[in-house]
Amino acid sequence: MNMPAAPNGPKKLSLKENYALLTRGLGWDTSYEDMDKAFPLDKFEGIRIHDWEKWEDPFRLTMDAYWKYQGEKERKLYAIVDAFQQNNGQFNVVDARYINTLKLFLTGVSPLEYAAHRGFAMAGRNFRGTSARIACQMQAIDELRHAQTQAHTISQYNKFFNGLHDPGHMHDRVWYLSVPKSYFEDAMTAGPFEFVTAISFSFEYVLTNLLFMPFMSGAAYNGDMATVTFGFSAQSDESRHMTLGLEVVKFILEQDPANIPIVQRWLDKWFWRGYRLLGLVSMMMDYMLPRRVMSWAEAWEMYFEQNGGALFNDLARYGIRMPKYHDVASMEKHRLSHEVWGIFYNYTHAAAFHTWVPEQAEMEWLASKYPETFDRLYRPRLEYWRAQQEQGKRFYNPTLPMLCQTCQIPMGFTEPDDPTKICYRESDYRDNKFHFCSDGCKDIFDNEPEKYVQSWLPVHQIYQGNCFRPGVDPTAPGFDPLAEVLLYYGYHVGEDGGEYLDSPDRRNWEQWTGKPAVAT
Amino acid sequence: MSYRLTIEPLGQTVEAEEGQTMLDACLRAGVWLPHACGHGLCATCKVQIVDGEIENGSASPFALMDFERDEGRALACCATLQSDVTIEADIDEDPDARHVPVRDFIGVVTAHSDLSPTIKGITLELAEDFDFQAGQYIQVHIPHDEAPRAFSLANPPGTGRRIELNVRRVPDGKGTAWLHDDVKVGDPIRFAGPFGRFFVRTSDPKPLIFIAGGSGLSSPRSMILDLLQRGETRVITLIHGARNRSELYYREELAALATAYSNFHYVPALSEPSEACEWSGFSGHAHEAAAAHFGGDFREHRAYLCGPPPMIEACIRTLMQGRLFERDIFTEKFLTSADAAQGVARSPLFRTL
Numbered sequence: 001m002n003m004p005a006a007p008n009g010p011k012k013l014s015l016k017e018n019y020a021l022l023t024r025g026l027g028w029d030t031s032y033e034d035m036d037k038a039f040p041l042d043k044f045e046g047i048r049i050h051d052w053e054k055w056e057d058p059f060r061l062t063m064d065a066y067w068k069y070q071g072e073k074e075r076k077l078y079a080i081v082d083a084f085q086q087n088n089g090q091f092n093v094v095d096a097r098y099i100n101t102l103k104l105f106l107t108g109v110s111p112l113e114y115a116a117h118r119g120f121a122m123a124g125r126n127f128r129g130t131s132a133r134i135a136c137q138m139q140a141i142d143e144l145r146h147a148q149t150q151a152h153t154i155s156q157y158n159k160f161f162n163g164l165h166d167p168g169h170m171h172d173r174v175w176y177l178s179v180p181k182s183y184f185e186d187a188m189t190a191g192p193f194e195f196v197t198a199i200s201f202s203f204e205y206v207l208t209n210l211l212f213m214p215f216m217s218g219a220a221y222n223g224d225m226a227t228v229t230f231g232f233s234a235q236s237d238e239s240r241h242m243t244l245g246l247e248v249v250k251f252i253l254e255q256d257p258a259n260i261p262i263v264q265r266w267l268d269k270w271f272w273r274g275y276r277l278l279g280l281v282s283m284m285m286d287y288m289l290p291r292r293v294m295s296w297a298e299a300w301e302m303y304f305e306q307n308g309g310a311l312f313n314d315l316a317r318y319g320i321r322m323p324k325y326h327d328v329a330s331m332e333k334h335r336l337s338h339e340v341w342g343i344f345y346n347y348t349h350a351a352a353f354h355t356w357v358p359e360q361a362e363m364e365w366l367a368s369k370y371p372e373t374f375d376r377l378y379r380p381r382l383e384y385w386r387a388q389q390e391q392g393k394r395f396y397n398p399t400l401p402m403l404c405q406t407c408q409i410p411m412g413f414t415e416p417d418d419p420t421k422i423c424y425r426e427s428d429y430r431d432n433k434f435h436f437c438s439d440g441c442k443d444i445f446d447n448e449p450e451k452y453v454q455s456w457l458p459v460h461q462i463y464q465g466n467c468f469r470p471g472v473d474p475t476a477p478g479f480d481p482l483a484e485v486l487l488y489y490g491y492h493v494g495e496d497g498g499e500y501l502d503s504p505d506r507r508n509w510e511q512w513t514g515k516p517a518v519a520t
Numbered sequence: 521m522s523y524r525l526t527i528e529p530l531g532q533t534v535e536a537e538e539g540q541t542m543l544d545a546c547l548r549a550g551v552w553l554p555h556a557c558g559h560g561l562c563a564t565c566k567v568q569i570v571d572g573e574i575e576n577g578s579a580s581p582f583a584l585m586d587f588e589r590d591e592g593r594a595l596a597c598c599a600t601l602q603s604d605v606t607i608e609a610d611i612d613e614d615p616d617a618r619h620v621p622v623r624d625f626i627g628v629v630t631a632h633s634d635l636s637p638t639i640k641g642i643t644l645e646l647a648e649d650f651d652f653q654a655g656q657y658i659q660v661h662i663p664h665d666e667a668p669r670a671f672s673l674a675n676p677p678g679t680g681r682r683i684e685l686n687v688r689r690v691p692d693g694k695g696t697a698w699l700h701d702d703v704k705v706g707d708p709i710r711f712a713g714p715f716g717r718f719f720v721r722t723s724d725p726k727p728l729i730f731i732a733g734g735s736g737l738s739s740p741r742s743m744i745l746d747l748l749q750r751g752e753t754r755v756i757t758l759i760h761g762a763r764n765r766s767e768l769y770y771r772e773e774l775a776a777l778a779t780a781y782s783n784f785h786y787v788p789a790l791s792e793p794s795e796a797c798e799w800s801g802f803s804g805h806a807h808e809a810a811a812a813h814f815g816g817d818f819r820e821h822r823a824y825l826c827g828p829p830p831m832i833e834a835c836i837r838t839l840m841q842g843r844l845f846e847r848d849i850f851t852e853k854f855l856t857s858a859d860a861a862q863g864v865a866r867s868p869l870f871r872t873l
Contacts, residue, residue, distance in 0.1 A: 014529045015610045060610065072585045232561065236583045239562030246869055254845045311867035317840045 019060045027130030039128040045191035048256035052129030055251050061138060061240075070145060077149060077233045084226040085156050093223045094290045095519040096161065096509035097500055101288045102154050102227065103163045103353040105215060108180045108280060110150040111171040115184040117143035119195055126192040135244050136196070142237045153230040160512075161505050163352040163496040170352055173467070174489050175458035176280075176344070178408045182455060183277050187270075189451070194266050196248045202270035205245035206311065208238065209303040210278050214285045214293060221291040253318045260319050265447070271323030272440035276407040282337035283344065286366060287358060290519050295369035297333040305330060325440040328416045334370050335419045338378040343412045345385065346397035350482070352491055354500035357386045359518060377419055394499050398482070400459045405434040405452055406441035413437045429453060523601040527551055528570060529613040533621075536601045541577070542567070543596040550717065552871060553609050558597050560584075565596040572605030616721045618653050620714050625650065625658075627683065629707045635769040636762075639688045639735050640700050641674075644709060646681045653677065654746040655720065655739045655824070655852070658713030660685075662695040668712070669695040672826070672852065674738035676746035686769075688735035718826070718852040720747060726822045726848075727755040729814075731806050731835050733827025734762065739852055740826055741770060748781055757785045759813065761806025761831065764790055765797035787813050806831055807838040818842040825851040836873055846873050 013021065030038045042049070061069075083089075093099065117140050124136030151167070158164040171177050187198040216231035252259050282296035294302075304326075312322045341355070348355040358366065363382065367374045388395050401410035415421045416439075425436040429449045436442040445452045461467050465474055467485045474481065486493050495504050506517045525545055526533045536545035543565055546553050556564040563583040569592040576589060577598035584595050596609070627644030635641045654676055659668035675684040690696045703709070720728070720743050728747075730740035737760055744756060762768040768788050778786040789809035793799035802809045806827070810818075818839050825835050832851050839849055851873060 012529070014613055015608070016612060068587065069585060072587060073582050076581055232580055232582045235557075235561050236563050236580070239556045239564050242556070243564070250846075250869065254843075257843065306865065307867070310865035311869060313865075314867045314869040317837045317873075319841050 015060060019057070019062070022062060027133070035128060039126060041126040041191055042128055042193070045193050046262050047191075047193045047252060047259050049129070049252075050255055052132070054254065055129050055131040056247055057131040057135060066138065066141075073233055073236070074145070074149065077229055078152070080229045081153055081156070081226055084229075089224075089226055090157050090160050091513045091515075092225070095515065095517060096505050097288065097290050097354070097356065097518065098222045098224065099157060099161045099505065100163075100353040100355075100500070101215070101218060101284050102157055102224070103161075104280060104284060104288070106150065106154045106164055107167040107170050107174070107352060108177055109211070109215075110147055110154070110167060111177075112180050112184050113143050113147035113150060115181075115188065116199060117141075117147065119184065119188045119199060122188065123192040123195045135247075139200075139241055139244065142241070146234050146237070149230050149233060153226050156226065160508070162492060162503070165492070166490045169490045173458075174352065175347075175403075176351065176409075178456065178458050179280070180277060182408050183273055186273065186451075193252060196245075197252070197263060197266045198270040198273075200241065200245035201249045202245075202267060202274055204238070204241045206271065206304075206308055207274040207278060208242065209307070210299055211281055212238070213303070214281055214289075214299060217293045218284070218289045218291075221293050222289055249315075253320070264320055267320065268324040269444050269447070272325055272329075272438075272444065273407065275329050276409060276437075276441065279336055279340045279409065283340040286337035286369070287341045287355075292365060295366075296337045297369065300330070300333045324443070325438075328438070328440065331416050332413070334373045335377070335414065338366075338370075338373070339412050339414065340409075342378075342381065343401070343410050346395070347401065347410070349396045349498050350486060350489075352489070352496045354498060354503050354505065356500040356518075357382050357389065359520070361520070373419065389499070389501075394502070396498075400462060400482075402435060403457050403459050404437035404441050405455060405457065406436055406444050407438075408455065408457060409437060411435065411437050523572075524604045525601060526604075526606040527553075527611075528606060528608040530611065530617070531619050536605075539600055541597055542574075542594070542599050542601070542605075542607065546596065550715065553596050553611060555597055556868065560595050560598040563595060566593055567596050567599075567610075568592060568608040569594055570606040570608050573602035574599045574605055575602055614717070614721075615723050616719060617717065618719075620651050620653065620656075622712055622715060624710070624712050627709050627711065629703055629705050629709060630682070632703060632705055635686060636767045638767065639686055639769055642685045642687055642699065642703070644683050644685070646683065649680050650683055650713075651677070652714035653719040654743040655718040656714035656716045657718075657739070657852070658683075658685075658711045659715060660695070660699075661710040661712075662698055665694060670715070672716075672736075672739040673714070673742055676742050676749060678746075678749075684738075686735045686738040716852065718824070718850060719743070720824070721822060721850070724822055725754070726820055728757070729810065729818065729821050729823040730756070730758045731810055731823065731825050731827070731831075732758065732760045733806050733831035734767070736827030736831070736852070737770060738826075740824060741774075743824065744777070744784070748777065748784060753783060755783050755785070757787065757813065759787045759789060759806050759809050761789045761791060761809065761827070763792050764794055765799060785813075805834060807834040810835065811838050811842065814842065816842050818844040818848075821848065823849045825849065846870055849873060 029035060036043070120136045120140035120143060124133045124140060127133050127136065154164065171181055187195050190198065212231065216228060219227035219231065249263060252263055285293065285296045285299060312320070344351060345355045363379055367379065385395055403409065404411055411422065411424065413423050415423045423438055425439060425442040427434050427436070427442055427446055427449070430453070434445060434453070436445060458467070462481070462485055467488050468474060469484070469488050472484055473479070483493065491497065500506055501517065509515070510517055521538045522535050524533050525536045525542060527546060530551065532551055534545050534549035534551060536542065543553055543555055553567070554564050556562045560577065560579040561583050566584070574594050576584065576594055577600060579595040579598040584593065625646055627646045629642060630645045631641065631643035633641050652673060655672070657670045657672040659670055661668050671685045671687060673683055674686045675682065687696055687699045689700050718739060730744065732740045740758060744758060747756060758774065760768065768790065771788060774786045778784050787802065787809055789802040789804055789806055790797060790799050791805050793803050802812065821844060823839050823844055825832050836849060
């Protein structure tokens with residue numbers, strides 16, 4: 001057939017038009033069932049949506065392209081992980097102290113990837129707008145992949161180092177892991193709009209740089225190329241997630257003026273919850289990485305005060321102000337990591353990773369990064385601990401700490417205007433007293449007390465006898481509750497926690513690598 | 521050595537220097553491409569190469585897959601040109617953009633007069649007709665200075681070989697001092713143009729709000745004259761903010777237009793009126809005048825803003841809190857080199873504002 005070409009052939013579609021045509025009509029309105037019954041959860045939060053069509057889809061990715069793309073990405077990742085394993089890459093890290101950041105990450109953060117997968121699947125189900133549903137679906141799959149690749153990447157370390165053997169079991173039980181776990185479960189048990197504001201915006205957009213930057217550059221600085229590789233692999237998804245976060249808040253804020261105060265309250269809440277969670281990252285940056293990238297205070301200034309400041313300056317156009325207590329977080333930046341490390345040094349026998357006193361050269365680094373606080377407030381304590389340790393009296397705190405009802409971190413933080421005085425706040429609710437580490441955490445409780453009175457607080461649970469293995473008799477003579485709790489946590493007692501210098505990890509490292517236990 | 525980079529679906533062509541990334545070339549030429557990390561990791565700036573040869577640079581193998589490289593995809597933030605190249609990017613086509621090609625011109629000054637104590641009106645006569653879209657600007661070459669200065673065209677299109685500029689004297693500004701003090705009738709002025717994507721979205725039926733500050737009146741004046749001459753029937757409101765009565769230039773002309781056209785409203789506002797101004801109109805800044813005129817509710821309008829950065833920012837906040845958002849607001853910022861130096865950091869929350 002010799003068909004003459006049309007003189008002005010059909011106009012080529014733009015990528016946006018192409019995507020719109022490809023995905024058009026994927027959703028439908030229910031006819032024999034009320035839409036409000038099909039989507040029962042997208043109104044109770046008070047968010048008013050008038051036009052779902054205004055949702056600007058930031059993904060424009062179809063499933064077939066997605067599989068092709070992620071398939072190749074994972075082939076590359078696992079090729080590098082294979083090479084890492086064959087070359088015993090785990091011994092190329094700077095020293096075995098570094099592995100403790102991986103223990104914290106794999107037990108604390110990787111299960112959050114899985115929680116994010118569940119959360120986005122639920123949020124996606126509950127939005128009546130098709131584009132929002134698809135965006136959540138894509139991200140749910142991403143998060144599942146991230147949980148999987150992280151477990152696979154770090155699992156090699158489990159063959160050689162202690163504490164990595166059962167992250168899922170630990171995540172649901174261990175006291176400090178209840179901090180990240182409760183953070184995500186708080187989001188998942190909110191409505192779908194609060195979930196995406198909390199996770200896509202406050203976490204993925206506002207705070208994620210403070211988590212991934214230190215972790216991934218920390219890995220690179222300390223010779224952990226397997227982790228660097230999964231970092232690269234995940235980052236190509238993270239930008240999509242961050243864009244979704246921006247789109248979510250813009251969409252909600254533009255739909256109705258009544259949404260603005262609701263979003264402001266969520267931003268206040270999730271800023272503070274995220275900031276408290278990042279306390280774990282602060283100690284990783286300042287204490288746990290043998291080769292340091294930058295200090296927590298520097299990271300906070302760059303990623304929150306500058307980048308976050310620019311973001312909130314832009315959000316001010318909608319009538320949104322900086323999150324409440326951002327000034328407190330900035331006041332605390334010179335002490336946060338020291339206070340958190342102090343808590344873990346106290347309780348490291350009940351943790352699945354090791355702690356230690358920094359070496360002299362490391363203390364000099366800390367003094368240079370924290371000239372106003374380190375030598376005055378924290379060095380004397382570390383040197384005291386070191387002296388005790390040299391006399392064979394390494395300090396472990398044998399009591400159980402009081403936890404904050406909201407963030408679930410032991411109450412070791414100090415007054416905003418006095419770094420030598422522990423901060424205590426409390427609220428009365430239904431004839432009970434509830435305790436908080438800060439005004440930020442107290443405000444969050446006071447806003448939704450009915451939710452937080454239900455918190456599963458690990459220390460309370462121990463006292464109530466809920467943290468022993470089945471069949472154990474707490475009334476038996478010589479019963480040691482703390483030792484039994486560690487077994488309930490699934491620890492290999494004597495191997496997983498405690499002082500690094502006394503650990504099998506340290507001995508193994510020296511024997512296997514011939515390198516010093518503490519790199520100089 | 522430079523190459524030409526054509527961006528579809530806009531059809532716009534920009535110059536890219538050897539070693540300059542596509543993204544850099546586009547952003548510098550005022551063409552926005554989606555982007556985020558800027559160094560090849562996140563894949564937000566992925567484009568399709570339609571024609572030509574490129575070098576992928578340091579694009580991460582996780583952000584730009586092998587199969588994508590085979591299919592001719594590239595990351596604009598890393599890719600450099602090895603020939604003239606055409607790309608297709610994930611950007612919205614603007615049905616109202618005319619894409620008039622940029623060219624170099626020489627105009628002769630035929631009038632040079634004071635519009636206000638700080639603003640000169642300069643009229644140029646060219647050797648040929650000058651085509652542009654109302655709202656666009658030109659880059660004027662200043663003798664013995666590398667950086668050209670941008671000035672919006674104050675006349676509507678269709679005035680043939682004659683163009684008008686409104687030049688505000690920038691304190692200690694070298695270029696505007698030359699145009700104010702040294703240029704005389706009969707002098708030649710070299711310039712290139714037209715530039716910019718600030719033009720009226722005529723295909724959009726919503727009523728129009730123009731807010732102008734200082735010499736930022738030039739573009740709105742060109743756009744409004746053009747609209748009225750074409751028989752526009754939508755309601756058009758112009759808010760012009762100035763410091764005092766003597767800075768409120770073109771007032772008589774605009775007031776006369778408001779009398780002649782019932783759909784055109786002219787709202788002048790003075791921020792620092794003195795006794796001598798004998799001012800009975802609105803006292804306050806342009807964004808306050810806009811809020812007062814519309815009762816703080818701008819829904820179902822389109823807004824066009826032109827003026828110095830603080831005025832634009834104040835107007836954007838007022839408009840957004842009056843329920844007008846990024847898709848409804850178009851701006852042209854007048855950045856002097858001093859403004860650019862003290863610009864506040866922006867987040868990626870907004871693409872164009």
